[in-house]
Amino acid sequence: MGGWFLAGPPLRGGSSSQTDRRQLTSPHAGDPARSPVRNPGSAAGMLGMVLFLILGCRIDPRLPETAGEAVGAKAITAFSFPAFSATGAIDESAKGITATVPHGTDLTALVAAFTTTGVSVKVGSVMQASGTTANNFSQPVTYVVKAKDGSTASYTVTVAVAPPPVSSAKAITVFLFVNPVYSEGTIDEAAKTIHVAMPYGTNVNSLVASFLTTGSSVKVGSTLQQSGVTANDFSNPVTYTVIAADGSWMPYAVTVGVAPGPSSAQITRFGLTDATWEGGPAGGWIDESAKTITVFTDLGGYPPPFLGPGPSIAVAAFAIVGARVVVGSTVQVSGETQNDFTSPVIYTVIAQDGTTVSYTVYVTSAIPCNPNGCDGLGLGVFAQEIGGTCICNSYYY
Numbered sequence: 001m002g003g004w005f006l007a008g009p010p011l012r013g014g015s016s017s018q019t020d021r022r023q024l025t026s027p028h029a030g031d032p033a034r035s036p037v038r039n040p041g042s043a044a045g046m047l048g049m050v051l052f053l054i055l056g057c058r059i060d061p062r063l064p065e066t067a068g069e070a071v072g073a074k075a076i077t078a079f080s081f082p083a084f085s086a087t088g089a090i091d092e093s094a095k096g097i098t099a100t101v102p103h104g105t106d107l108t109a110l111v112a113a114f115t116t117t118g119v120s121v122k123v124g125s126v127m128q129a130s131g132t133t134a135n136n137f138s139q140p141v142t143y144v145v146k147a148k149d150g151s152t153a154s155y156t157v158t159v160a161v162a163p164p165p166v167s168s169a170k171a172i173t174v175f176l177f178v179n180p181v182y183s184e185g186t187i188d189e190a191a192k193t194i195h196v197a198m199p200y201g202t203n204v205n206s207l208v209a210s211f212l213t214t215g216s217s218v219k220v221g222s223t224l225q226q227s228g229v230t231a232n233d234f235s236n237p238v239t240y241t242v243i244a245a246d247g248s249w250m251p252y253a254v255t256v257g258v259a260p261g262p263s264s265a266q267i268t269r270f271g272l273t274d275a276t277w278e279g280g281p282a283g284g285w286i287d288e289s290a291k292t293i294t295v296f297t298d299l300g301g302y303p304p305p306f307l308g309p310g311p312s313i314a315v316a317a318f319a320i321v322g323a324r325v326v327v328g329s330t331v332q333v334s335g336e337t338q339n340d341f342t343s344p345v346i347y348t349v350i351a352q353d354g355t356t357v358s359y360t361v362y363v364t365s366a367i368p369c370n371p372n373g374c375d376g377l378g379l380g381v382f383a384q385e386i387g388g389t390c391i392c393n394s395y396y397y
Helices: 017-024 043-056 066-071
Strands: 075-079 089-091 096-101 112-116 122-123 143-147 154-163 172-177 185-187 193-198 207-213 215-219 238-243 248-256 266-277 280-287 293-296 314-321 324-329 343-351 356-364 380-387 389-394
Touching: 017 043, 075 089, 075 154, 112 185, 154 266, 172 185, 172 193, 172 248, 172 293, 266 293, 266 343, 314 343
Parallel strands: 096 154, 193 248, 293 356
Antiparallel strands: 075 112, 089 096, 122 143, 143 154, 172 207, 185 193, 215 238, 238 248, 266 280, 266 314, 280 293, 324 343, 343 356, 380 389
């Protein structure tokens, strides 16, 4: 409603109190002809003027109190770490801010950018400047925002470091054997193959590999492999499967080759341990070109000639170049293995690479003549024709 109304006791002084009361209670304050303040110099007029001004200047309830709200504002409305493009999540009700920075980030001196409705922001006693002030975020940091009216709000900022990225790496970078000899494998990364060369004679049935890998684990079949510990049979190619951190996998085919041995196969010395010739050991004469060995033995008393077949059972002692010696399928051990020398015996020398050379061993009491005659065969040896055959024989003087 327009105008104003005043009720109260009659005013004293000035014109008639009754007249003043009627004037002050009039609802026609805006009409000069009818206004109660026709005499501003009177006490009643002055009071009316003051009351008019006071009541006319009251706050209109229809206007929002935005100024009052700004005075108490103290929020953080945005928070980030620009160096890592990491934006914080603000929980206004809990007054918490969380942010995640990349794996490997040093949290001890991070610079945050922020916006606020307050007039200032502090961490402890240090005034914060957005995009400038560094803080140690190894532990949660409290940002205190101050409003214009002096009130404050505290925001707890927690920074997490992202876990390492899940790797898809799954290579074998080194593969080798330490025993029985050190031998490093050749890795063909494109073909995903590994070849290791081992020396002749290596037993490949239980070799322990040492290896380096970019994957998280390595298996052969379902067996987890431990470098320098787990043994495998490499008689055939072995597949090593490398498993990456992301679960992907890559197989490597590992082959072990054993080097062939020398092809030499030779008997360099031969004799019978339980037979004698002229009172001494019964040594053999080796004809390398003919691949024959002749052993002369004493078969009875003296004087000569002592002609006849070799002993029925005797043990041979020998030296060879090669891997082993067999008679038939029986492996011969020097100084131990017996054979029947009544008839010629064939000794076969097997080289390290599998090459074979056979020697025919004759044991007899007569010496076949050589092209140079018998003079060079030693003391008491002479040439004698027996049954149309030249025989080198001997006797004691």
